[in-house]
Amino acid sequence: MSISTTNEPCPCGSNLAYSNCCERLHTHQAVAKTPEELMRSRYSAFVLQQFDYLIETHHPAYRGQLNVQQLAESTPAQWLALQVESHAMAGDAGNVRFLAWYRDSAGIDAIHEHSNFVQEDGKWFYTDGKMLTVKMPGRNDSCICGSGKKFKQCCLKK
Numbered sequence: 830m831s832i833s834t835t836n837e838p839c840p841c842g843s844n845l846a847y848s849n850c851c852e853r854l855h856t857h858q859a860v861a862k863t864p865e866e867l868m869r870s871r872y873s874a875f876v877l878q879q880f881d882y883l884i885e886t887h888h889p890a891y892r893g894q895l896n897v898q899q900l901a902e903s904t905p906a907q908w909l910a911l912q913v914e915s916h917a918m919a920g921d922a923g924n925v926r927f928l929a930w931y932r933d934s935a936g937i938d939a940i941h942e943h944s945n946f947v948q949e950d951g952k953w954f955y956t957d958g959k960m961l962t963v964k965m966p967g968r969n970d971s972c973i974c975g976s977g978k979k980f981k982q983c984c985l986k987k
Contacts, residue, residue, distance in 0.1 A: 840876040841869035842911045842975065855882050860953070864923030864946035865916040867953040872929055875900075876908045888947060888954035905931035909984055910974045921948040928963065930973045930984075937973075937984060939963045 835848030851873035853859040861867035909930040944958035972983035
């Protein structure tokens with residue numbers, strides 16, 4: 830996905846224009862103030878295939894040999910939505926629990942993770958996360974994309 834203008838909605842689901850949201854972080858005009866803000870910007874970077882940003886915001890002590898090529902090869906073809914379930918911050922540590930919904934050749938699925946973050950020198954970094962079980966929405970539940978339609982009438986149908 831690409832954003833043709835920075836006035837388009839931000840992929841992170843904040844209801845702000847990309848230019849007033851994650852673009853500021855992606856272009857290094859600002860730094861994330863909270864773990865949730867960093868996590869949202871990382872989701873948007875996945876959607877927009879800004880893999881260098883993902884490497885930069887992954888704490889060096891936790892990223893191992895992860896590189897841009899690996900990220901590009903493991904990214905689903907279509908991201909659908911981000912749902913933040915909870916977030917917390919205490920000093921220089923924080924966590925975010927989220928679902929990142931996507932569609933690939935096997936259908937609709939999500940990354941459900943409890944992610945950990947640390948702050949060093951005024952910058953937040955993703956460290957690691959615990960994968961959680963994904964509960965798929967029912968056909969008559971609200972759609973994951975936030976359209977207000979039933980799941981069966983929206984993303985499940987596409």
